[in-house]
Amino acid sequence: MLKIIVCIKQVPETQDVRLDPVTHTLKREGIKSIINPFDLYAVEEALRVKEAQGGKVTLLTMGPPQAEEALREALGYGPDAAVLLSDRAFAGADTWATALTLGRAIEKLGGADLIFTGKQAIDGDTAQVGPMLAAILNIPFVAWARKLTFTDNNRLQVERMMDHGYDAVEVELPALITVVKEINEPRMPSFKAKLKAKKEPIPVWGLNDLGFQPEQVGLAGSFTQVVKVFPPPARGQSETWEGPAPELAARLWQRLKEMGRS
Amino acid sequence: MSLIFYAEKCTACGQCVDVCPFGILRLEGGALSIAEGCNLCGACVEVCEPEALALPEEESPSPRPEVPPDGVWVFAEQRHGELAPVALELLGEASRLAGTLQAPVAAVLLGDKVDHLAPALLTGGAQKVYLAEHPLLAEFLEESYAAALTELAQKFQPEIILAGATYAGRAFIPRVAAALKTGLTADCTAFAIDPEKRLLLQTRPAFGGNIMATIITPRTYPQMATARPGVFKALKPASSGEAGSITGQRPVPLNNLVAGEIIRVELESLKTSPQSRFIKTVAEIKERVPxxxxxxxxxxxxxxxxxxxxxxxxxxxxxxxxxxxxxxxxxxxxxxxxxxxxxxxxxxxxxxxxxxxxxxxxxxxxxxxxxxxxxxxxxxxxxxxxxxxxxxxxxxxxxxxxxxxxxxxxxxxx
Structure with a gap:
C-alpha cells in the first residue's frame, strides 16, 4: 500500500488576468480560481500509480478557506482524501514557508512513499515549493518528470525533461516528483467520485494543529519579502505593415539589420 | 503581520483599490475591505493621501547576521565539459554587483574532469573558482548537485549565490536554499544592490509577466536567486561562432596570464551513496541552439x-x-x-x-x-x-x- 500525497494549489486563471490599461494593475474582479493546471497531471499520475501498485492518494493544499473548492474539485478525479492547511498566520508565505508548512502536514499524515506536485504554479511560476519540500523532508526528488516506471517495489525510473533533452534517472522511495504535462492525459472527473467529493469531510489544519509558532510561517516566517511591484517596462511604439510580401520582407530585414548594428 | 487600516481616516477615494497589484482591496458600500493575500508591498500605502493605510512595524526584527566573507558566487553550469552560456552571463552580472559591494566573485564548478573550464570562468569575471570533481557529478543529479553546493556554501560562506534558471538550476537550487535555510527568488531578470543595507534587489516577472516584483532576502544569508538565461551580459562576449560552446582541449595548462585562484575541494557529502542515480540520457534535442x-x-x-x-x-x-x-x-x-x-x-x-x-x-x-x-x-x-x-x-x-x-x-x- 503506497501512501501517495499530491500537493495542489488554487490559482487565479492567469489567462483572464489583465492589466488595467490606465493604472497598470491586475484586474482580479470576476477572475475564476482554478486548480493549477500542472497539478492535474500530478493528480492523474498519482491515481495511475495507485491503480497499478495499490495505495491511497491524499490531496494537500495550503490556502485561504475557499481553497477547499479546489480540493473538492480535485477529489472528483478520484483521490481518496484531502486536507486543507488554512490559517491567517499562513498568509503571505513565500516558497520556503509554504514548503515548511506542507512538510509539517505530511509528517502529521505519517509521511508518504511518493509525493507529487505539478512542475510549477502558474501564478508565481517559481517551481520552488516541490524541491524545497523534498529538502525539508530530506527525501530524494526528481523535477520535470514526463514518465515513471517502477523498477521494483521501492524504486522508480523517471524520465525528466532537461535543456538538452530527456534523462532517465532512478530514485529510491520515499521520493518527491514534480511532473510536466507531457506525463499523461488527465482523465475526466467521474460522476461517482464527484458525488463522493461533495460529502467528503475535509479536515482543516491551522497553526496549532501543525505545532507552529506564528513567526515560523506565513509572511513572518518567509525568508524573502516583496518590496516593490510595478508594471513591466512599456514596449516601444508598435508598427504594423500591410502590402506585398517582398516589400514587407525587405522592410523587416532592414529593421532587423539596424537592430543588429545598434 | 498585516496591513494596518485606520477606517476613520479613510475617505473611500478608491486610489488604493486601483493600485493594488494583487487585487485584494475592494470598496464595498463605501467601506474598504482587505482580502487575504496581502504581501505588504506598500503600493496602497504610497497612494493613500489621508494616511489611512500603513505598513506594520516589523515586530522585533531578528538582527541580520554578520555579512559572510565570500562575496558573490555564480554556479557555473556545465554539461559534458561545455559551459552553459548563462554561467558567463551571470559572472558578468556578479562582477558588476560585486563592484558595488566591494566583494570578491567566485565561480562554483561541479562536474567530472571539468578543470579545463576554470580559465574561462576566471577570464569571465571570477577571482576564484571552487572546483569539485567527482564521478557522481559527471551527470546532473538533483541530490548530488544540491549536496555539493550546500556543502561548499556552508564551508566558504558566500554573501550571494546566483545560478541560471535552466532546467537543472531550477531543479536543484531550491533544494540548496532550503538546506541553507535562506530565501530564493526564481527566474530573475534584473539585479541591483541596495548599497546602504547591502541587500540584493531581485526583480522578476510574476503572473505570467503581467507584473514585475522586486524581492529581497532581508534576514538570512546567502541571498540566492536564479536568473534567466540570455538576460545578463557576459564581460567578454564569446565570438558569435562559438556562442555556448567554450570547449577547451583537455588538459589545458592553466594559463599564467589568467589571474585568479582555482580551489579544489574534496566533498564530504559525496562520500555517502545517494538515493538516486543517473541512468542515461534517453533523448537529446538535436537543435544546435537550445x-x-x-x-x-x-x-x-x-x-x-x-x-x-x-x-x-x-x-x-x-x-x-x-x-x-x-x-x-x-x-x-x-x-x-x-x-x-x-x-x-x-x-x-x-x-x-x-x-x-x-x-x-x-x-x-x-x-x-x-x-x-x-x-x-x-x-x-x-x-x-x-x-x-x-x-x-x-x-x-x-x-x-x-x-x-x-x-x-x-x-x-x-
Whole structure:
C-alpha cells in the first residue's frame, strides 16, 4: 500500500488576468480560481500509480478557506482524501514557508512513499515549493518528470525533461516528483467520485494543529519579502505593415539589420 | 503581520483599490475591505493621501547576521565539459554587483574532469573558482548537485549565490536554499544592490509577466536567486561562432596570464551513496541552439497548417542563428515535439528577437514570450492579439512573407 500525497494549489486563471490599461494593475474582479493546471497531471499520475501498485492518494493544499473548492474539485478525479492547511498566520508565505508548512502536514499524515506536485504554479511560476519540500523532508526528488516506471517495489525510473533533452534517472522511495504535462492525459472527473467529493469531510489544519509558532510561517516566517511591484517596462511604439510580401520582407530585414548594428 | 487600516481616516477615494497589484482591496458600500493575500508591498500605502493605510512595524526584527566573507558566487553550469552560456552571463552580472559591494566573485564548478573550464570562468569575471570533481557529478543529479553546493556554501560562506534558471538550476537550487535555510527568488531578470543595507534587489516577472516584483532576502544569508538565461551580459562576449560552446582541449595548462585562484575541494557529502542515480540520457534535442539560450526564436502556430511547414521556420531560424519554437496548437497537432512548446504549459523565453509566425497570440502563449526584447508578428488576421504585443507586425500570408524574408536574407548574406 503506497501512501501517495499530491500537493495542489488554487490559482487565479492567469489567462483572464489583465492589466488595467490606465493604472497598470491586475484586474482580479470576476477572475475564476482554478486548480493549477500542472497539478492535474500530478493528480492523474498519482491515481495511475495507485491503480497499478495499490495505495491511497491524499490531496494537500495550503490556502485561504475557499481553497477547499479546489480540493473538492480535485477529489472528483478520484483521490481518496484531502486536507486543507488554512490559517491567517499562513498568509503571505513565500516558497520556503509554504514548503515548511506542507512538510509539517505530511509528517502529521505519517509521511508518504511518493509525493507529487505539478512542475510549477502558474501564478508565481517559481517551481520552488516541490524541491524545497523534498529538502525539508530530506527525501530524494526528481523535477520535470514526463514518465515513471517502477523498477521494483521501492524504486522508480523517471524520465525528466532537461535543456538538452530527456534523462532517465532512478530514485529510491520515499521520493518527491514534480511532473510536466507531457506525463499523461488527465482523465475526466467521474460522476461517482464527484458525488463522493461533495460529502467528503475535509479536515482543516491551522497553526496549532501543525505545532507552529506564528513567526515560523506565513509572511513572518518567509525568508524573502516583496518590496516593490510595478508594471513591466512599456514596449516601444508598435508598427504594423500591410502590402506585398517582398516589400514587407525587405522592410523587416532592414529593421532587423539596424537592430543588429545598434 | 498585516496591513494596518485606520477606517476613520479613510475617505473611500478608491486610489488604493486601483493600485493594488494583487487585487485584494475592494470598496464595498463605501467601506474598504482587505482580502487575504496581502504581501505588504506598500503600493496602497504610497497612494493613500489621508494616511489611512500603513505598513506594520516589523515586530522585533531578528538582527541580520554578520555579512559572510565570500562575496558573490555564480554556479557555473556545465554539461559534458561545455559551459552553459548563462554561467558567463551571470559572472558578468556578479562582477558588476560585486563592484558595488566591494566583494570578491567566485565561480562554483561541479562536474567530472571539468578543470579545463576554470580559465574561462576566471577570464569571465571570477577571482576564484571552487572546483569539485567527482564521478557522481559527471551527470546532473538533483541530490548530488544540491549536496555539493550546500556543502561548499556552508564551508566558504558566500554573501550571494546566483545560478541560471535552466532546467537543472531550477531543479536543484531550491533544494540548496532550503538546506541553507535562506530565501530564493526564481527566474530573475534584473539585479541591483541596495548599497546602504547591502541587500540584493531581485526583480522578476510574476503572473505570467503581467507584473514585475522586486524581492529581497532581508534576514538570512546567502541571498540566492536564479536568473534567466540570455538576460545578463557576459564581460567578454564569446565570438558569435562559438556562442555556448567554450570547449577547451583537455588538459589545458592553466594559463599564467589568467589571474585568479582555482580551489579544489574534496566533498564530504559525496562520500555517502545517494538515493538516486543517473541512468542515461534517453533523448537529446538535436537543435544546435537550445530554446532557453537562443537570442533569436522563430515560433510557429496553427497557421503553419502542416508538419512539413516547420521546415520553413527552421530555415529562417538557421539563417538568423536562432531556435524554433511552437505554440501548444502546433505541438498538440503533432507537428513538433513538446520540448519546443512556448507558453504557459511549455517554456518561458525572452530572446532578443522573437518572430511569431502564423500564431494568433492566445494569452497562454503570450505569457511565455512577452518579455522578449523585440517581437515580430506575421499573421493574416490584422486583429490577432499577437499584434498587440508585437513591436513590428506584418499583416499577410506567412507562406508569402516568410519565403520572401528568407530570400531577402540570403540575398544579403550572399
Amino acid at each position: 530554446l532557453g539560450a537562443a537570442e533569436v526564436i522563430v515560433c510557429g502556430g496553427r497557421g503553419l497548417k502542416e508538419a512539413k511547414n516547420i521546415k520553413l521556420l527552421e530555415e529562417l531560424a538557421d539563417l538568423l542563428g536562432g531556435a524554433v519554437g511552437a505554440t501548444r496548437g502546433a505541438v498538440d497537432a503533432g507537428w513538433i515535439p513538446y520540448a519546443h512548446q512556448i507558453g504557459q504549459t511549455g517554456k518561458t523565453v525572452a530572446p532578443k528577437l522573437y518572430i511569431a509566425v502564423g500564431l494568433s497570440g492566445a494569452a497562454q502563449h503570450l505569457v511565455g514570450m512577452q518579455s522578449s526584447d523585440f517581437i515580430v508578428a506575421i499573421n493574416k488576421d490584422p486583429h490577432a492579439p499577437i499584434f498587440q504585443v508585437a513591436d513590428m507586425g506584418l499583416v499577410g500570408d506567412l507562406f508569402d512573407i516568410v519565403p520572401a524574408l528568407i530570400q531577402e536574407i540570403k540575398k544579403d548574406k550572399g
